[in-house]
Amino acid sequence: MEKRVTFGSWTIGILFAVPQLLLIFTFFYWPAGQAVYWSLTLQQPWGGGNIWVGLDNFRSILANADYWNSITASLVFAGISAGLAMFVGLVLAALTDRQLTGSRFYRVVLIWPYGIAAPALAMAFRFILAPEAGFMAVVNQVWPGFWDPGLDGTDAMASIIIAFSWKYVGYNFIFFLAAFQAIPRSLIEAAAMDGSGVVRRFWDIQFPLITPTIFFLLVINITESFQDSFGIVDIMTSGGPANATNLMVYKIYSDGFKGLDYSGAAAQSIILMVLIVVLTIFQFRFIERRVHYR
């Protein structure tokens, strides 16, 4: 879509864009380019510039079992938490959309968790899921040793998934509800006149009509699970135990800033960037075309 009426002066037009362009050049394109450069070079231990090493950084990372472990952990985390948060959000939105008494109240309250900072909710869940105090301690009293995120990798992964999903249920809920409410009432009423029940109407009318939203949220949830997980991991598990929750962004942070391995961290950043760009392009090109009902 383009404007028919525009202003003539080129200089003023470009001037308006300059602040944004300066910002994204300095804080986006330059660092992104820098990451590519670092990933292809190795910093000399005694200073004196970087030496060109080609793809060696990538080779050494991809040969590292720790890195594959981190990728697996990230994918498990992304898959389960996106699935959980989206499923719960979808169910709650579908039921709220039935507009019984009180649905407005749910519409207001269910969004609250999304406003909370990841580290703050991580702290809350660290207490709630702590093995010695809080609520899982009750379970531990009945079955001693059942739950200990400090020692058991699976428990730790479950904890960060719960914390992340709790935040993103509200987010998915908003989008699903908006999608449901965009469906014309007349469609539902016509189907009801033809004798289809609530479940039938959901599967044959509402569900197909919200598939674009489902795919959109799937991509957003996965990319957010790569980013927003940092605070949760840092507060709840610090990547442990035994690297079970060492997700990709956390590993970049600990390799780059604690291990001071800039080249390795940069190479990992590049891999993560490629992953996210592919996901985004996939969303824009592929999904948007195949699932479009409007």
Add this chain to the structure above:
Amino acid sequence: MVERTPFLNFFTHVILFVGFVLCIAPFVVVAIAASHNLRDVNDVPMSLLPGSDFWLNIKTAWTTADLGPKLLNSFIMAAGVAAGKVIISALTAFSIVYFRYPGRTLIFWLIFVTLMLPLEVRIVPTYAVVANVLSPYQAILDVTGLSWLIEKVSGVQVSLSLGLLNSYSGLIMPLIATATGTFLYRQFFLTVPDELTEAARMDGAGALRFFIDILLPLSRNNMAALGTIMFLWAWNQYLWPLLITTDQSHATAVTELKQLIPNVGGIPEWNIAMAGTLIVMLPPLIVVVLMQRWFVRGLIATEK
């Protein structure tokens, strides 16, 4: 509803209520745990009746993590990011929508691409840039031979250096350098009728006057929505402030939470930790509750 479905209605109420309880429970647990004393909070199971030490714990958490100045820092950062986004995105969107200069499509795509890569994935080099924000320009001068030229001509060696670690601008600027708001404005500007622009031009208004007197007042709703979303987003940032505030004086409230994680040895002071958590979660929660309409609107509009 279309038909009478008493069983399904009952089921709906039950599920929604369970959802509500799960959603609200962590808030309640945090608040209750924050009111217990050290012994009660470590009781198994913890009593769900509030204890009496609420204000004492809040006070302890406040002083342990030095939350007063930290909350102020958080507020400055969040307000700065929100204001910066609201202003800069409006300028850019105006430029993209209302002008026809060569390279406009290129600029559009340059900005669009920034949507794809969040700060978290390019964190290491961004940190290096903020440590000396002029380093990109120095490198450009070096590569193009300009700094050599300047040195020959004037005898001055060019070394540009401006560190932004431990500063508000270092906290704020990289967070503004994405495209989120630009597209929100763009969508809105495209719906502004052309007749309005024509009328303004006929009355002799230039681009600047049209922008300030007509376009900006019309976008008030967008500004509120974008401002709310960005304020919350910036307030909740963790990794970035953690990295660039090596000095305590610029640390934010969210990064300070880490100070409150109970030590492994001894009886964990969960009551203090929860009191601190409560303080840190309260401001964004208040913003969400008060600005709900703008929040939801901004959320849906910025992502689409």
